[in-house]
Amino acid sequence: MTTVLIVEDDPINFRVFAKILTKRGGLEVKGTEDVEEVMRIARSREADVILMDVSLAHSVYQGKAVDGIAITQMLKSNPQTASLPVILVTAHAMEGDRENFLKQSGADGYISKPVVDHQQFIAQILAVANKNQN
Numbered sequence: 001m002t003t004v005l006i007v008e009d010d011p012i013n014f015r016v017f018a019k020i021l022t023k024r025g026g027l028e029v030k031g032t033e034d035v036e037e038v039m040r041i042a043r044s045r046e047a048d049v050i051l052m053d054v055s056l057a058h059s060v061y062q063g064k065a066v067d068g069i070a071i072t073q074m075l076k077s078n079p080q081t082a083s084l085p086v087i088l089v090t091a092h093a094m095e096g097d098r099e100n101f102l103k104q105s106g107a108d109g110y111i112s113k114p115v116v117d118h119q120q121f122i123a124q125i126l127a128v129a130n131k132n133q134n
Contacts, residue, residue: 002129003028005047007038007068008089009056013113017051017089020115025122035061035071042081049129050075051111054090054101069105076106085128087111108132 004027008014014031021027030047032038033056041047052068059066061074068088075081085108088101093112102110109128115121 001026001028002048002126003030003046004125004129005038005041005050006031007033007050007056007059007071008053009033009058010053013053017115020118020121021125024118025126027122027125033059035059035066038071039074039081042075042084045084047084048132049125050084050086051089051125052086052107054088054092069101072105072107083132085109085132087125087128089113 004021006014006017006029008017008031018029018031021029030041042050052072054068056067059071072086072088075084075086087109088105088107089111090097090101091113098110101107109124111121111124
């Protein structure tokens with residue numbers, strides 16, 4: 001079964017994503033915004049794909065505030081976690097944001113909030129996860 005790690009600081013968004021993914025997608029879900037926990041889960045391969053909120057309000061790593069872009073950069077620069085797919089999720093959906101965020105972070109995908117089409121949301125996540133498993 002595909003496991004999705006949701007890194008999200010808004011408990012409502014987390015619940016919405018988790019419900020869509022488990023009820024409609026039949027996926028396993030984990031969630032945290034604790035950066036140490038994200039790194040541990042990534043290193044131990046407990047998730048097949050990470051949904052990463054771009055603007056994390058409370059995340060701190062080694063004493064510094066970090067956002068989803070910084071966490072994704074850390075994951076992608078570590079040979080142990082570089083192949084784990086990361087999909088950025090953000091409400092920042094201005095012209096050019098998608099390309100800018102993807103280029104900056106090295107992420108494998110981008111989904112803008114709010115998620116309206118649940119089937120497309122699930123399909124995007126599975127496409128990225130499956131591409132990595134092949």
